[in-house]
Amino acid sequence: MPTVNVTLKSGANASELENAKKTVTDKGGKITNEFKxxxxxxxxxxxxxxxxxxxxxxxTVEADSEVKTQ
Structure with a gap:
């Protein structure tokens, strides 16, 4: 199963993030990490x-990927 990062857009109500979490679990997904x-x-x-x-x-929904610094 692919891994995605979901972030709340600026100015959006925090309840929208809770709605996104519900969508994930309702569609068979699993939340693996919550950002601080x-x-x-x-x-x-x-x-x-x-x-x-x-x-x-x-x-915003983005595919999770490894980030490297030089």
């Missing part, structure tokens, strides 16, 4: 259900 510095989380989520999150205009 920004409002968001990482989740394992079925690839065929990602559009259910991407259509929410209050959050």
């Amino acid at each position: 510095l920004i409002k968001g989380f990482t989740a394992e989520f079925p690839a065929d259900s990602v559009s259910a999150l991407e259509t929410n205009e209050h959050i």
